[in-house]
Amino acid sequence: MLWWIMLAGATALTVLVLALVTIGFRSPARQPAERFWTHGMGVGFTLVILAALVGAGLWTGERLLPRQSVDVVRVEAVARQWEWRFRQPDATGAMVETVGRLHIPAGRPVDVVITSDDVIHSFWVPQLAGKMDAIPGRANLLRLEAGQPGLYHGLSAEFSGTGYAGMRFEVLAYPPDDPPILPKGDDAP
Incomplete structure (x- = not known):
């Protein structure tokens, strides 16, 4: 718009x-x-x-802007050189950690709590929301919402060392009534 x-x-x-x-x-x-x-x-x-x-x-x-809402899904995104780890609820509501892929329901607002383990990174999914920095010791909150199911590509838009160009991730927006079965622990991609 x-x-x-x-x-x-x-x-x-x-x-x-x-x-x-x-x-x-x-x-x-x-x-x-x-x-x-x-x-x-x-x-x-x-x-x-x-x-x-x-x-x-x-x-x-x-x-x-993130607003209080009843149906908001809350996930965590933790950056470290040179990967993204996501903690998100699975189909049963239990928190599961994945590497490189965030799973969100389409059509529902999602609050992403963004932080970093080492240096400043930047969480950016151009098709879903603006850019937000991942800063060590600080949690930043970004609201995003996928209008329809699909695969969206994200990246770190902050130079954080030699390997930052490969610090990409995916956001898979699934239909709200069909949540995926997420791998647990070391089985995560």
Whole structure:
């Protein structure tokens, strides 16, 4: 949604610049009054575009904030050079640890508690949510939600040493009524 609003704003600005170039080539007798430029186009047009962009940014940001909810699934993501470990509930509700793959129900909000065992990493699933840093000794909370079942790819977007480029993980969003059987302990992928 924010992308479309930004595209509309950029298109409006492009049309404005083209209109200004066209008006600039008109004869001096047909030029608009100075008040038109300073108040109408200078202040008015700019404030309308700025208000639309700020409003869209606030709306998008509010959607990403974790809120108290009854059906929120809570999982833990622990980063260490160069892997992600996830603690998540299985079909019975018992906490299971997996390596490199997070399993979440589609259509339900999921709070990911992100931390690190060694250096600063960054948890990022571009299709589901923004980027959140994993900092040693600190737990950061990120709300994400997959609209539909599928496999989403995540990565660490923070340089953390020579092997960080391979520090990728997967998020498998499953249908809420069909939770997968997760491997336990050392059987985890």
